[in-house]
Amino acid sequence: MPEIKIVPLGAGQEVGRSCILITIGGKNVMLDCGMHMGFNDERRFPDFSYITQKGKLDDFIDCVIISHFHLDHCGALPYMTEMIGYNGPIYMTIPTKAIVPVLLEDFRKVQVKYRSDPHIFTSNMIKDCMNKVKTVSLHEELMGDFNMTPDRHLGPAEIDRCRPDVLISESTYATTIRDSKRARERDFLKKVHDCINNGGKVLIPVFALGRAQELCILLESYWERMNLSIPIYVSKGMAEKAVDYYKLFVTWTSEKIKKTFVKRNMFDFKHVLPFDDSFADNPGPMVVFATPGMLHSGQSLKIFKKWATNEKNMVIMPGYCVQGTVGSKLIAGIRKLDLENGTTLDVKLSVEYMSFSAHADSKGIVQLIRNCDPRHVLFVHGEESKMEFLKQKVERMLSIPVLKPRNGQNVAVNTIPSIVIETSQELLKNPLSNFTHPLDPDKFQATLFVDRNLKSIELLRSDEVLKRMEWQPHPVEFIVEVGVCAGGINSLLEQIQKELVERGRFRCNFKSGSTDLIIDNEVILSVYSEKQLRMYTTVEYPETVSKDFHRLLTELLADLLGKPKELVVIDLLLDQKMAFGGSNDPCLIGVLRAVGKISPEENAHYTEKLCKFFHQQLDILQQRMYIRYLNMDGHNVGWNGVLRA
Structure with missing residues (x-):
C-alpha cells in the first residue's frame, strides 16, 4: 500500500524553525525552512x-516550498543553501519572494549590531539564496500558519472538503480559545487610550509584517474617529519598508481593502510616523510599534529597557512568545529580569497580553480539520503538552487519528490508492441496463467490476463480486441503538420480554436485574447506558431474523417510548455479512441510525465505541475507519460508516 513518510527537522513538539520533510511518490519535498527565535x-x-551527516542536500531533497515570509518559516534558507549546501528549486509566492530578503537582511543586521554574531549568514548569501527561488501563484493549498478569523487586511483561512490522506497543522494555541476579535480590539483601544491619557508611553513589540499593519489600521481609524494627536510611531526602516510592500501587493489582501483601494490605499497612514531612536527619550505620551515581537533583541528590547522602570508606561504583547525570550517571561509574570550583560532590570510598567496572533486558536484548528476532513492529522509547531490536549480532543470529537512526532521522528501514513477510469456515458449505461436485479433506490448497493484488460465493465451485487474474485465474506455484528427514558431500563427489558412472548413465537432468556435480554439465542438486547439500548445480531437478515420481528420490535419500542413509529429506525442492510476484499483488505459499508437527536459531544463517544467494535470483530485498524454523521429529515442523527482498506 502506498504511504507518505513525514519527518520534522524542526517544529516537532516545539514552536519555531518550521521544517517538515515529506516523502511522497518517490520525491522528497521540504515544507518551510524556518528559524527558532529562542536560540x-x-x-x-x-x-x-536527520537527513545526512555530511555533504550537500541536493541528493536528498527534490524541492523546498515556503508557505509565507515569517522568519520561523523562512529564516534558515540562507543557512541551508549557502552554508550546508542546497542548489535545488525553492518555491514561494511573489509577495513572499519580495519580502523574505528584506526580513532576512534586517535580522542579519540586528544579530551583527546587537549580538555581534560572527556565524550568521552574510548579505551576499541572502542574495545567492534568493536566486534559487521560483515564484508560483495561489493554486495549491499550503498553509504554514492559519487563522479562521478574518483580519482587516487579510481574509480568513478557507479550505474545501478535500479529504486528504494527511493534514499537517500548526498547534501553537492548541489549548486556547480566544475572545471575540471585536472584544479584543475594544480592550486594546481602551488600554492604549487610558495609558496615553495618563501621560504614559505604550510599546507594542511586533514583527515587521502582519500584526504591525493590522494594529496600525486599527489605531489609525480610532485616532481619526477620536480626533487624537498623540504620535504613533513604527520602527524606522524595516516597518516602513513593510508598509511599502503592503501598498505594492494590495491586490493580495482582503476584498474589503481591494475595494477601498479605488478611493485610497488603506496603508497610506495619516497618523503613523517613522520612529527614530532618539524619540524614546522624548517627554510625553506616544505609541511605538517596534521590532522584533518577542523582545529578544533589537529596537523593541532597547526601548523596553528605557521605559520599563516607569509605572505610567505600558507594554502590550500582541502575539506568541517563544519560551526563554524576554516577552515570554513578561507574559509569565516575571518582573525582575536577568539581562545578558549580568545586570537585572526591575519592571514597573504595566504588562498586557492580548493575542492578535496570526495563529488559529483551538476552536479554529478543529474547524479547519472538520472542513478539510482528512484521514489523518499531524500536529507540528506547538508545545508537546498542548499538542497532546488537542490530539485527544480531535480524536474524541472527530474520530480522526492524530500524530505529533518530535524532531527527527519518522512517521508513515498509509494512503488509499485511487484509480481514475475515463469512460463514456454510453459504456456506463450499457452495463447498467443489463443489471439483472431489481433496483431498490433506498438500498441499492453494487460494485463496478472492470476486468484487467479494461475491455468490459459490469455492475454486480456484492455476493457476485465475492464469487467472481473467490473471496470469503467476513461475519459482521451490527449494532442498533435506540433512545430510552432514564430510570426505566430494567422494567423496559421486562416489558419487551413479556410482549415478545405474548405477541410472537420467540424464546426469551432474561433474569430480573440483568442488563441483557437474549432472544432465540441469536439476538441480544443489551443495556448500554442510562439513555441507550443496544441490539446485537450475528445472523443474516432477513432469513433468520424475520421481518415480523423487525416490525414487532419497531412497534413495541415506539409504544414503550411514546414515539411515532417513523422515528424508531432499525436498519439492517441486506448485505450485512458481506465485506469486499480478502482478509488483508477488509472493506465494509453499513448504515446505523439512532432515534432522536444526538449532540456533537455524544458523536465522539459513539464513534469511539463503533471503531472499537469493528476492530474487535473484523480486526480492521481504527485508522482505516471513517464514520460521519448525517442529519435525517431533521429528526434523526445517523451513522454512515465506511471502513476502507
Missing part, C-alpha cells in the same frame, strides 16, 4: 543531520 546558536536552525 542564538545552531539550535535556531533545522537539524539537517
